[in-house]
Amino acid sequence: MNKKIKSIAAFSAAAIILTACGTVAFTGRKQVLLFSDSEIASLSEQSYTEFMQTAKESSDASQTAMLVNVGKRMTAALESYLSKTGQNNALMNLSWNFKLVESNEVNAFCMPSGKIVFYEGIMPIANTPDYIAVVMGHEMAHAIAKHGNERMSQQISLDMVGFVAGELIGAKKGETAQSLFDLGFNVGSQVGILLPYSRKHEYEADRIGLYIMAIAGYDIEAAPKFWEKMSAGNNASSNDFFSTHPCDAKRIEALKEALPEARKFIPAGR
């Protein structure tokens, strides 16, 4: 590329970044989102459908019911809060769904489109509605904070000059979106793994998860307790929650520090 094209490209890159700025619900943090919500949602739905074709739904009706109840109560509370506070944008193209699948893995995930999956292996630790709400809130937070889109956008930003110089437009951009998505959310098979989020995203999801718990009337004190239980039983295998959710004293400390702020979200009269 000659110098002039390069500088035009750099200028356009800056313009795109400025116009593709989003704001994270609850925290107000600014983020760069280069993919549309519908683009991300369709990739998510595709990957989720593939996953559910290979996964087996749990036959434990009572655990499944507990999970679905917590999920519905949390999403209802979250949606009403976001709409009251003018933050509906965080819910764009989200359609929530909660599944418990057969697997000994201590794990759970949420697709960016709102499809939340718990593995049976996490249930002995998440054995009360409050503990389920800890995991659920954290996973829902990744979705409403659009961490998947942001992570994919960060990858694109690294090659921004090429991107705006027209090398990655149209079909090419779709291909790029697909491969970046696959890198982050390879859940196409039961042994699929999710690329860990950055520490920044993990801490933000913990914090927002607490707020959602508070809004929905769950016991936020259960959050640090849950992570303490998790880290006590940490026999990390490569596919479990610890590979995507590093759980250490610093993280539990940060959760405890966020409790007073989270208490402000508890509805009056509770």
Ligand SMILES: [Zn+2]
């Ligand atoms: Zn996470």
